[in-house]
Amino acid sequence: MTPAAAPVLSASGLAVSRAGRTVLQGIDFGLAPGGLLQVLGANGSGKTTLLRVLCGLASADAGTLQWHGRPLRAGDPGFQQALAYLGHANGIDIDLTPAENLHFAARLAGRHADAGQRAASVARALAAQALERVAQVPVRTLSQGQRRRVALARLALAPRILWLLDEPVTALDADACARFQRQLDAHLAAGGMAVIATHQLLPAGGAVLRLGGAA
């Protein structure tokens, strides 16, 4: 039997309170390369809170988080550079077009040797989300699902090993969900990891963390 890979990201006994109320407690998980954790729960059960703690936007009251076997400190630059966080907000500029947003993301990522390579990557990312037809119109004129697809396309331009995605398929139609599934499969197959908050289990598999709180 092949031994299980050691977790790269792990949580032990995490507890989080908000406004004096315990939102999360006893949260334990481990995520190894290629691993997916689906965080499943009703409205208000703490899914977003957990993702915000994982990416350092909020702190836990108890428990530990480890990254590569070492305690994770808020703002750890190595960790910040390893993660991509997609929250409820898409994090894109609605006054720019999808193509402009993606060019900007590609420039920030600084992974392309020249403008030609950058343009090719942007074109591939747009095509992977079937956004070619709306690539040159301002994002403010796009639907919620189209905007979400621009945000998902951005994941392809600044590759990060750990995706923290808050309800990524909300507003996506069936075709877009299938494209996201392929994108996620490729990320995991390449050794990436993902923590995904969701109301309904995605077909992607992986481990499931069920949160109890009331709706």
Ligand SMILES: Nc1ncnc2c1ncn2[C@@H]1O[C@H](COP(=O)(O)OP(=O)(O)OP(=O)(O)O)[C@@H](O)[C@H]1O
């Ligand atoms: N900044 C805050 N101050 C006070 N309470 C908060 C704060 N942020 C979250 N909460 C509370 O924490 C609980 C969990 O909220 P959270 O947004 O994590 O839930 P969720 O599972 O992501 O919900 P949804 O499915 O509706 O997105 C809720 O009761 C919410 O009111």
